[in-house]
Amino acid sequence: FELTQPPSVSVSPGQTASIACSGDKLGDKNACWYQQKPGQSPILVIYENNKRPSGIPERFSGSNSGNTATLTISGTQAMDEADYYCQAWDTGTLVFGGGTKLTVL
Amino acid sequence: VQLVESGGGLVQPGASLRLSCAASGFTFSDYWMHWVRQAPGKGLVWVSRIRSDGSSTTYADSVRGRFIISRDNAKNTLYLQMNSLRAEDTAVYFCAKDDYASSWGQGTLVTVSS
Numbered sequence: 001f002e003l004t005q006p007p008s009v010s011v012s013p014g015q016t017a018s019i020a021c022s023g024d025k026l027g028d029k030n031a032c033w034y035q036q037k038p039g040q041s042p043i044l045v046i047y048e049n050n051k052r053p054s055g056i057p058e059r060f061s062g063s064n065s066g067n068t069a070t071l072t073i074s075g076t077q078a079m080d081e082a083d084y085y086c087q088a089w090d091t092g093t094l095v096f097g098g099g100t101k102l103t104v105l
Numbered sequence: 106v107q108l109v110e111s112g113g114g115l116v117q118p119g120a121s122l123r124l125s126c127a128a129s130g131f132t133f134s135d136y137w138m139h140w141v142r143q144a145p146g147k148g149l150v151w152v153s154r155i156r157s158d159g160s161s162t163t164y165a166d167s168v169r170g171r172f173i174i175s176r177d178n179a180k181n182t183l184y185l186q187m188n189s190l191r192a193e194d195t196a197v198y199f200c201a202k203d204d205y206a207s208s209w210g211q212g213t214l215v216t217v218s219s
Contacts, residue, residue, distance in 0.1 A: 041199060053207060089204070094204075
C-alpha cells in the first residue's frame with residue numbers, strides 16, 4: 001500500500017492551498033495529515049480525515065473520498081510554509097506519503 | 106505531553122544501539138507508541154509500534170528481525186533496540202504517541218558509518 005503526494009505545491013498568501021494524497025481505496029481508511037517545518041518535529045494537523053486537534057487553526061481542513069485525501073488550507077499564511085505528509089493505516093502498519101513542500105510566495 | 110528521545114549517535118555498520126523515549130504529561134500505559142524515522146532530507150518512514158501493555162508489536166519490513174521495540178510502563182519509557190545496523194538506517198528517530206501520532210518527540214540522530 002502506497003500513498004502518493006505531489007513533491008511541491010505553491011500558493012500566494014491569502015489564497016487556498018490544496019494538497020492531494022492518493023492511494024488505493026484510501027477513502028475506505030482514515031487519513032491524517034502532519035506539518036513539519038525545517039529542523040522541527042512533525043505536528044498533527046488533521047486526523048480521521050477531517051478533524052482538527054486542539055490548537056490547529058480553522059483554516060486547516062481535510063477530506064477523503066475514493067482514492068484521494070485532500071488537505072486544504074484556506075487563507076494561507078506565510079507561517080504555513082512547510083512540508084506536509086499524509087498518513088493512513090494498512091494491515092497493521094502505518095504508511096506515510098512522500099511529503100509535499102508547500103511554498104507560500 | 107512531552108516525549109524526549111535519547112541514545113542516538115555514530116556507530117559502525119553491524120553495531121547495535123538502544124534508543125529511549127521518556128514520556129511525561131499523560132498516562133503512558135494507556136497508549137500505543139510508535140517509532141518513526143526520517144533520513145536526512147527525506148520523508149517520514151514508520152518503523153515500529155507497540156501496544157499499550159507491551160503484548161503486541163509490529164515492524165516495518167526493513168527492520169523486522171533486526172530491531173526490537175519494548176516499553177517499561179513503570180518507568181514511562183519506550184525503547185528501540187537496533188541491531189545489525191546498516192548505512193541505510195541513518196536517520197533521525199522519533200517516538201510518537203498513539204495511533205494518530207498526535208505528539209512527537211524532538212528526535213535523536215543515528216548515524217551508521219565506517
